[in-house]
Amino acid sequence: MKTIAYHTLGCKVNQYETEKMRESLEAAGFVTARFSSRADVYIINTCSVTHVADSKSRAAIRRALRLNPEAFVVVAGCYAELEPGQVAAIEGVDLVIAHQDKEAIPERLIARFGASRQSAVNSQQSRIRPRLRTRAVVKVQDGCDQFCAYCVIPYARVGKTSRRIGSVIDELKSLADFGYKEIVLAGIRLGSYVDENIRLPELIQKAAEIDGIERIRLSSIEPWEVDDALLDAMQFSKVCRHLHIPLQSGDDGVLKSMNRPYDSAQYCKNINRVRERIPGIGITTDVIVGFPGEGDAAFDNTCAMIERLDFSRLHVFRYSKKDRTKAAEMPDQIQAPVKKLRSEKLIELGKNAMARFASSLIGQSLDVLIESENHSLQCLTGFADNYVEVRLPGAASLKGEIVRVKISGTDQGQVVGVRLCIDRRGNPFPDARLADI
Numbered sequence: 001m002k003t004i005a006y007h008t009l010g011c012k013v014n015q016y017e018t019e020k021m022r023e024s025l026e027a028a029g030f031v032t033a034r035f036s037s038r039a040d041v042y043i044i045n046t047c048s049v050t051h052v053a054d055s056k057s058r059a060a061i062r063r064a065l066r067l068n069p070e071a072f073v074v075v076a077g078c079y080a081e082l083e084p085g086q087v088a089a090i091e092g093v094d095l096v097i098a099h100q101d102k103e104a105i106p107e108r109l110i111a112r113f114g115a116s117r118q119s120a121v122n123s124q125q126s127r128i129r130p131r132l133r134t135r136a137v138v139k140v141q142d143g144c145d146q147f148c149a150y151c152v153i154p155y156a157r158v159g160k161t162s163r164r165i166g167s168v169i170d171e172l173k174s175l176a177d178f179g180y181k182e183i184v185l186a187g188i189r190l191g192s193y194v195d196e197n198i199r200l201p202e203l204i205q206k207a208a209e210i211d212g213i214e215r216i217r218l219s220s221i222e223p224w225e226v227d228d229a230l231l232d233a234m235q236f237s238k239v240c241r242h243l244h245i246p247l248q249s250g251d252d253g254v255l256k257s258m259n260r261p262y263d264s265a266q267y268c269k270n271i272n273r274v275r276e277r278i279p280g281i282g283i284t285t286d287v288i289v290g291f292p293g294e295g296d297a298a299f300d301n302t303c304a305m306i307e308r309l310d311f312s313r314l315h316v317f318r319y320s321k322k323d324r325t326k327a328a329e330m331p332d333q334i335q336a337p338v339k340k341l342r343s344e345k346l347i348e349l350g351k352n353a354m355a356r357f358a359s360s361l362i363g364q365s366l367d368v369l370i371e372s373e374n375h376s377l378q379c380l381t382g383f384a385d386n387y388v389e390v391r392l393p394g395a396a397s398l399k400g401e402i403v404r405v406k407i408s409g410t411d412q413g414q415v416v417g418v419r420l421c422i423d424r425r426g427n428p429f430p431d432a433r434l435a436d437i
């Protein structure tokens with residue numbers, strides 16, 4: 001039996017695609033190994049969204065080759081798609097796979113190494129049980145045609161495509177059968193999902209009708225794709241009160257040169273509308289600092305917006321040139337020390353906003369999906385529907401369960417609470433035994 005180790009960089013779409021490969025290869029008898037171990041085959045699913053992602057992708061390939069110089073090394077993903085020559089030039093890489101051929105990776109490995117007899121039985125028996133049973137990512141859409149000036153994704157994942165609704169629903173039902181409580185609908189441009197007359201809001205509604213799925217979460221969604229129909233669909237109780245809506249800049253001039261189709265006022269209006277319709281929602285965002293031409297005043301506009309909009313989490317990226325993109329050719333590139341200072345300032349503002357959001361939850365009761373045990377702190381951790389990570393005392397047997405938690409405070413920026421039990425009359429009370437821990 002051959003062992004395969006997987007490493008995934010980047011977005012949820014990549015995570016999903018790796019998971020699909022793993023399922024098919026396990027069905028064919030390959031054994032999944034840790035990426036830190038010596039394996040017969042390594043599959044590295046790369047990302048190319050920034051230069052950092054490129055170099056992390058190369059580092060992962062080199063790590064695999066160090067772990068086993070004799071291994072068969074397969075490289076897929078956006079970096080492999082955009083820079084196949086660079087990847088192939090790394091000595092020891094055996095296969096560089098373009099996006100369009102990704103689905104054929106299991107077939108190619110089976111052709112090379114063969115499938116075991118046992119596995120043929122397994123695969124006929126039906127589906128292979130996925131690895132974790134708390135949250136599953138389901139890709140429903142791929143590709144982008146927006147061509148934001150800094151972004152290379154439209155060159156790597158060309159054109160927008162959506163999966164057929166029937167295939168998505170079948171997959172969701174299968175995940176529910178396996179015991180997944182939460183599913184994350186993912187896409188490069190999730191908000192553009194369309195299959196005939198079914199758009200994202202109708203897809204959410206259909207997903208919410210599936211027994212067994214208790215939570216539906218949306219991956220990143222662009223600001224111009226958040227409309228009333230989506231907010232209506234988010235009223236279903238199964239839909240998590242969380243949206244990740246990339247801002248990128250709070251300055252109208254920078255947004256225009258980025259080719260982002262909104263201005264700061266429209267973005268703010270949208271966020272306010274979301275908050276009115278979905279009280280308590282956690283809104284997270286991405287911001288790029290040091291985009292070409294971003295002067296001090298423009299950066300101040302971004303800071304002011306971050307302070308005003310109370311995001312529950314902020315991801316800060318330093319702009320870096322990417323070949324093929326418009327921004328790489330723009331004048332007024334910003335010096336690295338300036339980008340560093342700006343990113344440090346924004347990270348600080350982001351931490352403050354996160355702390356404010358966390359404090360606002362004290363005294364509230366939230367439903368938390370328990371995902372893991374923190375052995376050093378002897379507690380459980382999980383995510384509330386608003387995508388805040390919560391720490392609580394409790395037994396490991398609660399992993400994979402959704403429990404009601406009374407938020408009691410914060411500790412080093414993390415939200416802490418205690419599980420609520422329900423008495424015979426349906427009234428909640430704190431689990432006293434656990435509260436004392």
Ligand code: SF4
Pocket residue numbers: 144145146147148151152153154188189222
């Ligand atoms: S919307 Fe813009 S940032 Fe997002 S994938 Fe498309 S081009 Fe890239």
